[in-house]
Amino acid sequence: MLPLRSIPVPALRLIPVLLLAVALLAPSASVASVASGTDGGDGDVAGSSPFIEGETDLPPKPPAPPPRGTRGGLTIAGLEKLYTVAPGSTTMVRVTVTTSSGRPAAGRTLHTYYWEYQGQGERSKERLLTAVTTNAKGRARVAIHAPFSTFGYGFLYYVDVLSRSGSILDDQKFKVKVDGDLPAGDPSAQCSGEYPGPSLETPQAPSFYAVSLVPCDVPGVDQTQALKLNLSEVTSWFAGQTVDGVAPQWLRDGDGSISIAHVVVPFTRYEFGQGTTYPRLEAWIEANLPRTESLAPVVFADTYSDPDDVFCGVTDQSGPSPMLVIPQRECSLYPEEFGDGGQKYIVEHEMTHAFGAVPDCAPHYDGTGHVNDGQSDVLYQGDLDRIAPLVLDQGHDDYYLTNIPDCPDIADSPYWTSPTP
Numbered sequence: 065m066l067p068l069r070s071i072p073v074p075a076l077r078l079i080p081v082l083l084l085a086v087a088l089l090a091p092s093a094s095v096a097s098v099a100s101g102t103d104g105g106d107g108d109v110a111g112s113s114p115f116i117e118g119e120t121d122l123p124p125k126p127p128a129p130p131p132r133g134t135r136g137g138l139t140i141a142g143l144e145k146l147y148t149v150a151p152g153s154t155t156m157v158r159v160t161v162t163t164s165s166g167r168p169a170a171g172r173t174l175h176t177y178y179w180e181y182q183g184q185g186e187r188s189k190e191r192l193l194t195a196v197t198t199n200a201k202g203r204a205r206v207a208i209h210a211p212f213s214t215f216g217y218g219f220l221y222y223v224d225v226l227s228r229s230g231s232i233l234d235d236q237k238f239k240v241k242v243d244g245d246l247p248a249g250d251p252s253a254q255c256s257g258e259y260p261g262p263s264l265e266t267p268q269a270p271s272f273y274a275v276s277l278v279p280c281d282v283p284g285v286d287q288t289q290a291l292k293l294n295l296s297e298v299t300s301w302f303a304g305q306t307v308d309g310v311a312p313q314w315l316r317d318g319d320g321s322i323s324i325a326h327v328v329v330p331f332t333r334y335e336f337g338q339g340t341t342y343p344r345l346e347a348w349i350e351a352n353l354p355r356t357e358s359l360a361p362v363v364f365a366d367t368y369s370d371p372d373d374v375f376c377g378v379t380d381q382s383g384p385s386p387m388l389v390i391p392q393r394e395c396s397l398y399p400e401e402f403g404d405g406g407q408k409y410i411v412e413h414e415m416t417h418a419f420g421a422v423p424d425c426a427p428h429y430d431g432t433g434h435v436n437d438g439q440s441d442v443l444y445q446g447d448l449d450r451i452a453p454l455v456l457d458q459g460h461d462d463y464y465l466t467n468i469p470d471c472p473d474i475a476d477s478p479y480w481t482s483p484t485p
């Protein structure tokens with residue numbers, strides 16, 4: 065069982081958020097006792113998530129499909145486990161190949177590839193990483209190296225087993241999560257020059273827009289493609305929850321994909337890795353990112369949250385539009401391959417806040433901007449585990465399609481798309 069954590073949330077304007085799991089807390093995340101209530105009742109945050117199982121981030125899974133890896137009569141063991149590798153580092157994956165009769169498949173060549181997202185929903189086999197041969201016991205060690213240049217966002221690793229004649233007998237996916245701290249960065253690096261925010265035209269309808277903030281000394285670090293996929297999954301989740309399939313309205317690129325502004329900021333990678341940078345970064349965000357009634361920023365930065373107010377994500381509703389910030393390193397929330405866990409959940413949760421949930425007139429308002437009933441509610445915050453799949457206002461009794469007189473309903477938010485006729 066994961067212990068519940070409570071942290072004080074001093075700022076009234078902040079919708080408090082979830083600390084997902086002890087294992088994911090950064091060392092800098094000081095977690096104090098219960099809030100005193102002097103913040104006007106915008107109280108404690110406590111939560112555990114079903115999306116964290118032990119050391120992994122995997123969400124609850126449907127029953128496993130029949131094991132793969134038996135084509136050609138060979139079985140590959142060792143790929144069931146989730147491997148974690150830090151960006152820029154290497155981990156060793158041990159595999160054992162056996163024949164259909166259970167004997168070691170000795171002298172078999174294994175090729176390892178990584179794939180990288182190349183566009184919305186598309187991947188291309190990028191390059192061969194390793195070629196190793198199984199030993200007399202059918203065993204081999206495969207090095208999985210996470211490229212540093214992209215932070216390892218959106219990678220899949222595959223292993224191919226070659227036949228003796230060199231043809232591919234099988235193609236299996238490694239479960240690899242790229243996680244952990246980046247190399248610390250260069251303490252002496254400095255930013256110089258101009259670092260303007262994005263210049264955006266006013267859209268026809270009020271819209272969210274996504275921003276990836278990038279340290280000045282590693283401007284090529286790019287999570288744009290992975291974020292496109294991640295946010296498109298978030299958007300699909302909303303469309304599946306709403307009447308008429310309405311979804312968050314986003315600024316989009318010419319090809320129809322969600323636009324991600326890649327914005328270099330006057331902070332170094334080293335500073336991103338410090339637990340004390342957030343307040344200055346937040347000030348930069350407020351001064352440089354467009355925020356009007358028509359433009360609601362959704363900000364991703366691979367850094368830690370406020371040392372005095374630890375959060376995985378936050379929604380600020382005090383301005384002309386809502387603004388979301390996900391300090392990704394705080395809770396190791398990155399766009400990833402593994403479905404409902406991680407960043408997808410936190411963005412769905414925060415965007416639901418951004419639409420205006422939960423109003424304090426809701427019957428199950430818990431005093432912190434969440435609901436205390438419905439374990440599958442994306443805004444459930446209570447003592448019980450959340451239950452996937454998550455839904456938008458379980459029971460439609462608190463904030464979406466409620467028909468409660470004089471209590472706001474997030475269906476009325478201007479940041480939804482129009483129903484398609």
Ligand SMILES: [Zn+2]
Nearest residue numbers: 079080081082
């Ligand atoms: Zn929340």
